[in-house]
Amino acid sequence: MRRDVFQAIADPTRREIINMIAHHPLNVNAVAENFEVSRTAIYKHIKMLTECGLVVITQFGRERFCEARLERLTEVIDWAEQYRKVWTERFDSLENSLDATDSPKRKPARKK
Amino acid sequence: MRRDVFQAIADPTRREIINMIAHHPLNVNAVAENFEVSRTAIYKHIKMLTECGLVVITQFGRERFCEARLERLTEVIDWAEQYRKVWTERFDSLENSLDATDSPKRKPARKK
DNA sequence: TATTTATGAAACCTTTGGGTTTCATTATAT
């Protein structure tokens, strides 16, 4: 199964879980209590988060505390940041691109 | 259907498409040519990207050019950035948290 | 010791996601 950070944060429930434990670990039940869905469903989300390294679970007695390890989020930030110039400058607009010499080979069709 | 930016960038093919058109628009076929899967499959990815505002399509003659409009990626960056302190400082470790006054200690689980 | 609590795993179900093939439509090229 694909288990990358991008997919992990795609689900809103998982983003909420991350938010919930970002500043203080919570045990599985405590996390689950904040949602409508079953504990088991939440557990599966948590498990997924551990599988991609965003959460670490530590057992204390019969409880397992979920702790956020968010450094992997840099992957996401780095990916998105590389395009910042694109949306701030948009130096290469559609018009520009269509007129550029290295553009698609066809003769620029007339706009409709 | 859920159609948010987080979900849009979750798929590696869509991230590739974004990368491909980030600096210069391409028509649908040109994008599809770069992948193994069918044009129709790629088209659906592109459509999805337009639905969440990351891509705009403009028709020229019989071609439709896909242009990246990536400003929405700030949503993702902003979401992730809010946690940067968490992973750089990690001021509230598991131990800290477990010892904190407002947290359940070994004594815990008075729940319900 | 018996009971309750916290949790993980298994089996199962339904929807969604990503893919395919086929067909229709519109613009360009012959």
Place this chain on the structure above:
DNA sequence: ATATAATGAAACCCAAAGGTTTCATAAATA
């Protein structure tokens, strides 16, 4: 006028995602 190119939509398919219920087990408690 006809053929071809570029594309969108429809009808399917199958695996993955997200959820549920049920059962098992270890730890904490009465």
